[in-house]
Amino acid sequence: MNGLTHLDEDGSARMVDVSAKPVTAREAVATGRITMKEDAASAIAQGLVKKGDVLAVARVAGIMAAKRTADLIPLCHPIPLTSVVIDFQLEAQGVIVKATARTAGQTGVEMEALTAASTALLTIYDMAKAIDKAMVIDGVRLLAKTGGKSGDWRAP
Numbered sequence: 001m002n003g004l005t006h007l008d009e010d011g012s013a014r015m016v017d018v019s020a021k022p023v024t025a026r027e028a029v030a031t032g033r034i035t036m037k038e039d040a041a042s043a044i045a046q047g048l049v050k051k052g053d054v055l056a057v058a059r060v061a062g063i064m065a066a067k068r069t070a071d072l073i074p075l076c077h078p079i080p081l082t083s084v085v086i087d088f089q090l091e092a093q094g095v096i097v098k099a100t101a102r103t104a105g106q107t108g109v110e111m112e113a114l115t116a117a118s119t120a121l122l123t124i125y126d127m128a129k130a131i132d133k134a135m136v137i138d139g140v141r142l143l144a145k146t147g148g149k150s151g152d153w154r155a156p
Contacts, residue, residue: 015075021106026147028101030113032121032140035094040132044124045090051127055088058097058123062086065119066101066112073115079105081112086120094135097121098143108148114140 008014044054051057063084070078082102089096099116101109121137128135144154 013075015077016107018077018106021149023104023106024147025104026102026108026145028108028110028113028145029098029143030101030110030117030141031096031098031143032117032137033094033096034121034124034135034137036128036135037132038093040128040135041091041093041095043131044095044128049128050130054124054127055095057127058088058120059086061123062097062099062116062120066099066116069112069115073111076111077107079103079107079109079112081109084112084116086116095121095124097124108145110142110145114142 005016043049047053063086065072066081066084070076080103082104083100084102085100087098087100089098097117097120099113099120101112101116103109103112118137118140121140125135125137142153142155144152146152
């Protein structure tokens with residue numbers, strides 16, 4: 001129809017058949033940021049948020065979300081992840097999340113990395129909303145992917 005892989009020739013949604021693709025090592029890195037008041041960022045950095053260790057919980061939430069991506073995104077393949085790493089960069093007025101997902105498989109892990117980053121950010125919001133309800137999540141995007149038929153890609 002129009003070159004979109006998740007649409008068949010009639011324009012109907014479909015799951016892409018990856019059975020003929022070779023198994024290759026694949027990695028994707030996604031990022032996002034949550035901006036907040038300085039007192040909220042300080043409380044997170046110092047471990048003073050009443051709900052507990054915000055970054056530890058956000059890390060586990062991101063990993064769990066990556067593992068459940070196929071349950072959330074209708075046409076994603078369930079894939080065996082070999083690694084999910086969630087890193088945080090603390091700033092005076094927020095937190096940057098970086099999620100890296102890896103597999104040895106027949107399809108990429110971009111959606112898993114994006115889901116991990118998004119969920120980690122949402123978890124930070126949930127745990128710190130008593131301090132700052134006006135936090136803003138933005139900049140969620142793919143930074144890089146490697147492996148597969150289309151090769152490597154890096155964000156400009």
